[in-house]
Amino acid sequence: MLPFKSLTAIAVPLIRDNIDTDAIIPSREMQSVSKTGLAGGLFAGWRYRPVGSREPNPDFILNDPRFAPAKILLSGGNFGCGSSREHAAWALAEYGFRAVVAASFNPIFRSNCVNNGIVPVELERDAITAIAASLGDRPDSRPVTVDLEACSVSTASGSRWTFGIDAEARQMLLGGMDAIELTFMRQENIAEMRAADRNERPWIYL
């Protein structure tokens, strides 16, 4: 996983509440048993017209050349709700997104982000609106900075907000670390606990 320290990049505002994972990657776009090959299907229901085609919908913001190549996504509340499919995070990452700034996240989606090197940044709605406004009509020359070391988001015009993130998620993202490796370091602990638990609750251990 790519470590994330600080990133200054184009941000694209898709500010709506309740963007669900089927909107992020429709189930019909999951065509192979794989974590890759999903970028083309990102937001497919909105990005192409007619739906099901690969004709870019000129009205959809990701197809606006001024937002290419966006690496930061701005959104509303309850982002990533719905199906737990990790394909949503895989598709966002493969497309190039490294951070999502939203008013709130679905908890499963949030940890899927962390597991795939995408920083879930939770900010107040007003802050997100202000960041979106700061892009003006030249988002490509008015980038946004997400700094995970300082836990801050700042705009080209110098406004700055700080955000909170769990210590472990932050550590994993900063180091580009794999959670399984981290847990393997506690393998002995786990084995001891399972052995004791097997005595307590033998019916769990089939």
Place this chain on the structure above:
Amino acid sequence: MTGGRTLFDKIWSSHRVSAIDDASDLVLVDRILLHERTGAVALRSLATAGRRVLAPRQSFVVMDHVVDTRPGRTDATMIPSGTAFITATRDAARAAGLTLFDLGDAEQGIGHVVSPELGIVLPGATLVCPDSHTCSQGALGALAWGIGSTAAEHALATSTLRVKRPKTMRITIDGELDSGVTAKDLALHLLSRFGSSGGAGHIVEYAGAAVRALDVEARLTLCNMATEFGAFSAIIAPDEKVFDYLKGRRYAPTGAEWDAALVSWRLLRSDEGALFDAEHRVDARDVAPMVTWGVSPQQAIALDGEVPDFANVEGRDPRELHDRALAYMDLRPGVRMAGLPIDAAFIGSCTNSRLSDLRRAAALLRGRKVAPGVKAICVPGSTAVRAEAEAEGIDRIFRDAGFEWRESGCSMCFYAGGENFGLRQRVISSTNRNFESRQGPETRSHLASPETVAASAVAGAIADPRSPL
């Protein structure tokens, strides 16, 4: 601190291996459930990394999401490339030594239906599945929650997960539900009242007389929609109904282990005086049969109500979202829900496709016919439910009424490019999600109880099951 401990706290602390940081713990995972839509990726990726499943006998694999549900099915799917998911899952499950309930097996079915049926989920156990409706299984007093694929790999490889501790919420439902009002109506009522972020970050314990009065299958329905509520999961303290339900099920303990389990399970309840981060009280008598009018499960109203004007919905959605939902659903404020013509009716999904659901729907369908032009489909939640229903003659009632009677699976609960109800069709559905295009391209889904679906199928329009045609 005074006060006792919550049910959640008891289960959590008995599974905590160690703290990870201020917010998260490493916890033991007792059961892992995989399905073919996300399971094969997790198992393959694990194998590619050279890692093995630590406790293969505690891990189970189902085929539910993309399987065909038309009679005489094979591995072929109507969903593009679905077969690849089925075969890859089968191969990966066998290679890893996991128990697989395959197509054609008597145990095949929707994971959240099969797991309780076989006693895979148990009170006080932790269970995870890469599926957002895993919360259903909290109905048996387990801590069961949905995860992503990478987290599933982690659980498979280590029998643990690194989890952010949720906050606790108790929703106490006092009194008694009126006759004809079901757990599904209660779930929709709670969503309309507290919103689709109402449970965000919380483990929701459902308590109170109305919850205790629900049978286990109805509790599964109630807990099913906790993910629509934004919750980490839901849980109900296990009681004698749960123990009776589990006794004799295939993976439930037996003999002396059963007795020992019972002793420990009877302690699984929130103590008197336990403090929750949030508490709500609801009066069961305020709950009426419900139906959704919009594209989010919180956009639900009483069946005898009207599509609300923006001004009359407590400011949860911005106006734009409200208007967008109305446009998508082709509705206007003031339109009465009852009497709204429908194109299709669907009974199925992990929310409402268990035997008791089918029985109640059949009671309404007996001797009646689906209205002309309405496509009506029933998909039992598991092959076992299907067999039991057939033994009772319920399939005949459905068929005689004009319903298609299917093999088990998720079917048209969700759209993945395969079978669907057709462009902009209006569907009354016993499922859990009415998101845009969830059941097909621009399909307009109205969520309701199986009774309401049955009554509406007969009427050809949304209808109150308490006063059917």
